[in-house]
Amino acid sequence: MSRKVLVAYATKMGATAGIAEAIGAELRNHGHQVDVREVGQVSTIGWYDAVVLGSAVYAHRWRPEAVTFLRHHTKELGNRQVWLFHSGPVGPASDQTQLMPRKVQRLARRIGATPAMTFAGKLTTETAEGFLATRMARTELAGDFRDWELIAAWAKDVAAAISSGDVSSWHRAETEGQEAAR
Numbered sequence: 001m002s003r004k005v006l007v008a009y010a011t012k013m014g015a016t017a018g019i020a021e022a023i024g025a026e027l028r029n030h031g032h033q034v035d036v037r038e039v040g041q042v043s044t045i046g047w048y049d050a051v052v053l054g055s056a057v058y059a060h061r062w063r064p065e066a067v068t069f070l071r072h073h074t075k076e077l078g079n080r081q082v083w084l085f086h087s088g089p090v091g092p093a094s095d096q097t098q099l100m101p102r103k104v105q106r107l108a109r110r111i112g113a114t115p116a117m118t119f120a121g122k123l124t125t126e127t128a129e130g131f132l133a134t135r136m137a138r139t140e141l142a143g144d145f146r147d148w149e150l151i152a153a154w155a156k157d158v159a160a161a162i163s164s165g166d167v168s169s170w171h172r173a174e175t176e177g178q179e180a181a182r
């Protein structure tokens with residue numbers, strides 16, 4: 001069944017926007033009506049049946065605008081299917097699952113959303129913003145580690161779950177009590 005889906009993302013250097021677009025394309029392939037929006041541009045979610053929210057991770061934190069979105073829309077999100085993802089790990093540890101920051105965990109629990117899916121990120125000298133990012137982009141952390149197959153596979157599962165009104169099967173094995181490093 002076709003549903004109206006919002007894919008909202010928070011990015012600093014653009015990599016998470018690319019992931020959100022890829023998720024949106026996969027959801028459309030499965031017949032859903034999809035808007036992909038920078039989260040700061042979203043004022044209301046009333047029109048949507050389901051929401052996918054993704055944030056870039058910096059210093060183990062989500063972008064503030066993504067956290068603000070969860071806070072402002074907690075009640076409405078609680079009445080919808082919600083999937084979360086974050087994009088971050090780069091370099092040799094790019095396949096490491098990231099835990100949600102505590103603040104985000106609390107909000108996710110309130111909403112009833114399952115833990116965020118981790119997607120590897122991107123860090124290059126061309127897109128790096130700021131002194132620290134530019135320095136990091138000259139190390140072994142540099143590269144585009146985004147796994148488009150994994151992203152499409154996850155989005156496919158989310159698309160099916162949205163159609164059926166179910167939760168995503170990717171998260172069923174995860175424990176409720178996972179704790180973030182900070």
Ligand SMILES: Cc1cc2nc3c(=O)[nH]c(=O)nc-3n(C[C@H](O)[C@H](O)[C@H](O)COP(=O)(O)O)c2cc1C
Nearest residue numbers: 011012013014015016056059060088089121122133
């Ligand atoms: C200063 C800095 C701090 C970062 N901290 C983390 C982190 O704590 N965890 C993580 O997984 N990735 C971290 N990253 C990697 C970014 O999350 C990654 O480059 C991501 O793809 C950026 O997304 P964006 O282009 O959408 O902003 C960091 C990158 C920089 C430049």
